[in-house]
Amino acid sequence: MNSLYPLKFHPILKERLWGGTKLADQLNKPSTSDITGESWELSGVEGDVSIVANGSLKGSSLNDLIQRWGDDLLGKSVVDRFGKEFPILIKFIDAKQDLSIQLHPHDELARSRHNSFGKTEMWYIMDAEDDASLIVGFNQPMTKEQYIRSLEDKSLLEYMNYEKVKPGDTYFINTGKIHAIGAGVLLAEIQQTSDITYRVYDFDRRDKEGNLRELHTDLALDAIDFEQKDDFKVTYGRDKDEVNPMVDCPYFKTNYLNLRKDLLLDTRERDSFTILMCVEGDAVVANEEGSASLTKGETLLLPACSEKIEIRSTGCELLEVTV
Structure with missing residues (x-):
């Protein structure tokens, strides 16, 4: 690596x-x-x-x-x-x-x-x-x-x-x-x-x-969908210190993380980069090669070769994005 x-x-x-x-x-x-x-x-x-x-x-x-x-x-x-x-x-x-x-x-x-x-x-x-x-x-x-x-x-x-x-x-x-x-x-x-x-x-x-x-x-x-559809509001869990699935579509997958303590993600089987968007609070995010701070309004990209992602926080809300 x-x-x-x-x-x-x-x-x-x-x-x-x-x-x-x-x-x-x-x-x-x-x-x-x-x-x-x-x-x-x-x-x-x-x-x-x-x-x-x-x-x-x-x-x-x-x-x-x-x-x-x-x-x-x-x-x-x-x-x-x-x-x-x-x-x-x-x-x-x-x-x-x-x-x-x-x-x-x-x-x-x-x-x-x-x-x-x-x-x-x-x-x-x-x-x-x-x-x-x-x-x-x-x-x-x-x-x-x-x-x-x-x-x-x-x-x-x-x-x-x-x-x-x-x-x-x-x-x-x-x-x-x-x-x-x-x-x-x-x-x-x-x-x-x-x-x-x-x-x-x-x-x-x-x-x-x-x-x-x-x-x-x-x-x-030629591009517009004229049908009336109720398929747009995303229902998802907001459990603390858990990975809450949001959207799973062919182009991206998203999870909601509401952390009040540290979380370790095992990403050895994840054949995709990981994006973390901070929508509230702050954290420090680390993989095997280093760490970076993450505050509200900031975004981090973690490489696919990361075997684990450690999120250290006493209070943050993150959107996790993979492909």
């Missing part, structure tokens, strides 16, 4: 029309902007590849590490499926205003149109102002014709399903599902590595140059 200790990366901050200041105020991100909407914590997206922030590998890019260590970093099964591309994109998102209503294409469509993965994603609500909500799916069965009419007569919002949210609520967003994050929500997002979004409605907002943002009405028609 090489010196693949727990890796922390510099956040990649993104200004967004709908962003705010909670990423700096609550998660201690190095932002001076009042419209920072996203912090990309772990990214292999071209042009936005994460850079190591700690230890002897500081300054190396995620792609450099993958080229150098391959199976040891990602896991053989992950490399067999995804090659040398990092398959997960990890973000924190602050919505001061409503995001646009949008959806994402599935793998086949994304590959043929954009040479990209599709975008299946999961949201974990970290903070929500009073009456904050999400849009997830339709509130009634829809047809393509009905949907097109709702865009033309600006009645789309009447057909949206609104979900009032509170901290700890978790949502799984399949490709094709129409959705939007509402104003006042701070969340952690786990998704396939993809930046392909089809925006279908944006409340007629204008950017700082006074322009309406681009809509992707025609592209979305």
Whole structure:
């Protein structure tokens, strides 16, 4: 085994029309902007590849590490499926205003149109102002014709399903599902590595140059799931000092850890890297090669060759992500 200790990366901050200041105020991100909407914590997206922030590998890019260590970093099964591309994109998102209503294409469509993965994603609500909500799916069965009419007569919002949210609520967003994050929500997002979004409605907002943002009405028609489905709210346990399963899908698996004491994870049979996102409290995380601190709003990547992961804490809440 090489010196693949727990890796922390510099956040990649993104200004967004709908962003705010909670990423700096609550998660201690190095932002001076009042419209920072996203912090990309772990990214292999071209042009936005994460850079190591700690230890002897500081300054190396995620792609450099993958080229150098391959199976040891990602896991053989992950490399067999995804090659040398990092398959997960990890973000924190602050919505001061409503995001646009949008959806994402599935793998086949994304590959043929954009040479990209599709975008299946999961949201974990970290903070929500009073009456904050999400849009997830339709509130009634829809047809393509009905949907097109709702865009033309600006009645789309009447057909949206609104979900009032509170901290700890978790949502799984399949490709094709129409959705939007509402104003006042701070969340952690786990998704396939993809930046392909089809925006279908944006409340007629204008950017700082006074322009309406681009809509992707025609592209979305072939990608959208018009069925009314109740398949998005994730029910999971919140038992202390246990591994509580959350989402298990073809692209990622997530667990919720609510720790009040130290926890040792035996990862000898885990043929995947492990990501730990801290959504509350703090911890020290160690494998055989070293350790790193982890506080609210930070993310660690632990290599697949770790035989054990030790989490030392007297109080933290973590999201554990594997493939």
